[in-house]
Amino acid sequence: MKQAIHFGAGNIGRGFIGALFSESGYHVSFVDVAETIIDGLNAQGKYRVKLAQEKDESILVENVSGINNMKDEEAVIAKIQQATYLTTAIGPNILPRIAPLIARGIEARVTGNFATGADLEPMSELDVASDMSAGSEKLYIIACENQIGATDILKGHIMSHLSDEAKADLAGKVYFFNSAVDRIVPIQEGGSLDVLVEPYYEWVVETTEDLPEVSGMTIVDDLAPFIERKLFTVNTGHAVIAYHGYLAGKPTIDKTLADPEIEREVRETLKETGAYLVKQYGLDEKTHLAYIDKNIARFKNAYLNDGVTRVGRAPIRKLGPEDRLVRPAVQAQKAGLSYSHLAKAIAAAMLFDYAEDEEAVKIQELIAQSGPELVLKEVSGLEADSELAQEVVRQYRAMKK
Numbered sequence: 001m002k003q004a005i006h007f008g009a010g011n012i013g014r015g016f017i018g019a020l021f022s023e024s025g026y027h028v029s030f031v032d033v034a035e036t037i038i039d040g041l042n043a044q045g046k047y048r049v050k051l052a053q054e055k056d057e058s059i060l061v062e063n064v065s066g067i068n069n070m071k072d073e074e075a076v077i078a079k080i081q082q083a084t085y086l087t088t089a090i091g092p093n094i095l096p097r098i099a100p101l102i103a104r105g106i107e108a109r110v111t112g113n114f115a116t117g118a119d120l121e122p123m124s125e126l127d128v129a130s131d132m133s134a135g136s137e138k139l140y141i142i143a144c145e146n147q148i149g150a151t152d153i154l155k156g157h158i159m160s161h162l163s164d165e166a167k168a169d170l171a172g173k174v175y176f177f178n179s180a181v182d183r184i185v186p187i188q189e190g191g192s193l194d195v196l197v198e199p200y201y202e203w204v205v206e207t208t209e210d211l212p213e214v215s216g217m218t219i220v221d222d223l224a225p226f227i228e229r230k231l232f233t234v235n236t237g238h239a240v241i242a243y244h245g246y247l248a249g250k251p252t253i254d255k256t257l258a259d260p261e262i263e264r265e266v267r268e269t270l271k272e273t274g275a276y277l278v279k280q281y282g283l284d285e286k287t288h289l290a291y292i293d294k295n296i297a298r299f300k301n302a303y304l305n306d307g308v309t310r311v312g313r314a315p316i317r318k319l320g321p322e323d324r325l326v327r328p329a330v331q332a333q334k335a336g337l338s339y340s341h342l343a344k345a346i347a348a349a350m351l352f353d354y355a356e357d358e359e360a361v362k363i364q365e366l367i368a369q370s371g372p373e374l375v376l377k378e379v380s381g382l383e384a385d386s387e388l389a390q391e392v393v394r395q396y397r398a399m400k401k
């Protein structure tokens with residue numbers, strides 16, 4: 001059977017990427033530190049992806065297993081040697097931590113070093129033949145994270161752990177492609193392996209190579225408009241709802257959007273990112289407005305029960321210079337476009353004082369030390385005298401009252 005190895009058996013891993021590989025005839029080996037999930041995958045070998053909609057509908061995901069990378073690095077290395085695809089959905093902050101192990105797998109694959117062979121599953125002649133016809137002598141690596149250039153970033157970490165011999169031998173054998181991944185998958189309740197997901201999905205991969213078929217994967221030769229359109233519409237909109245919802249004491253995204261004031265704020269913010277995207281990528285304005293409407297309808301899906309604290313999670317990452325709030329605001333300012341609603345969203349993110357989120361706690365500590373200006377400088381790369389930083393601080397002080 002064709003092999004895919006996926007790092008991160010969480011919401012998107014099981015609910016989206018792993019499910020697509022399984023549907024495409026791959027055996028999916030999930031790599032994770034969550035013992036219960038890994039044990040469950042090995043015990044059951046299957047789970048269901050349930051659609052968050054009125055009609056009861058679910059998809060059976062089969063041919064799955066799990067490896068705990070804290071306990072069995074050799075099994076991960078062995079799987080990397082067999083895989084056609086290696087994907088991640090683990091969170092941008094974790095990519096540097098898994099890179100050394102991925103590098104060991106690649107090293108073993110391209111040079112033969114480190115290979116124990118002990119954990120390699122025997123493949124039938126038919127499997128070998130079908131793998132060769134699918135091009136499995138090549139390994140395709142795709143990071144599926146909400147981050148611009150996530151695969152390039154992962155590649156940089158992997159390269160720093162490879163020997164010169166392996167680096168020289170990668171061409172034609174190991175490929176790295178950036179991607180944009182879109183499907184809302186909330187935190188799962190109940191502890192089963194099954195995953196509740198929204199019906200909509202989009203997975204866009206940037207390459208000019210001819211890839212072995214994976215259902216649901218869209219290939220483009222330039223990802224920039226896709227990832228920016230996604231990140232600065234779906235994720236900007238989501239973040240605005242999460243941070244304003246949190247401040248208003250709302251539990252979920254759909255319940256927050258039921259407040260017409262907040263819906264108006266979301267639309268105004270997305271008009272700002274939209275004006276930048278339309279100008280930058282020559283998008284058709286009407287089509288983009290329809291894209292905004294479509295996403296607001298997705299956010300209203302009450303079957304998802306998606307918490308504002310999940311969507312607002314990791315505010316240091318979300319306030320980063322290349323992320324969903326600061327980058328479009330900086331770009332809008334540079335282009336002479338309006339950015340006041342984005343500034344308000346940045347201010348709201350700095351007021352996200354959720355005690356169970358380590359990054360939120362860290363931001364509150366920085367603010368307590370030296371005010372919001374320090375966060376904007378240290379986290380967002382904005383100098384205190386920039387117009388954007390001044391507007392954010394003004395909004396922050398107004399909202400804090």
Ligand SMILES: NC(=O)c1ccc[n+]([C@@H]2O[C@H](COP(=O)([O-])OP(=O)(O)OC[C@H]3O[C@@H](n4cnc5c(N)ncnc54)[C@H](O)[C@@H]3O)[C@@H](O)[C@H]2O)c1
Nearest residue numbers: 008009010011012032033034089090091145146183184185
């Ligand atoms: N959930 C969504 O709606 C959604 C949609 C699109 C993209 N994404 C992106 O997908 C990525 C994953 O998000 P998620 O919602 O699935 O998160 P998640 O927390 O559900 O899954 C992440 C998984 O990674 C595992 N993990 C953490 N550290 C690890 C380590 N060192 N080694 C191995 N496994 C480790 C965790 O145990 C967890 O199972 C993020 O980049 C996110 O932005 C999420």
Ligand SMILES: O=P(O)(O)OC[C@@H](O)[C@@H](O)[C@H](O)[C@H](O)CO
Nearest residue numbers: 146181182183184185235238311
């Ligand atoms: O995953 P994050 O923390 O980058 O962002 C939270 C949500 O906006 C995100 O997970 C969305 O649900 C997802 O990106 C939809 O495709």
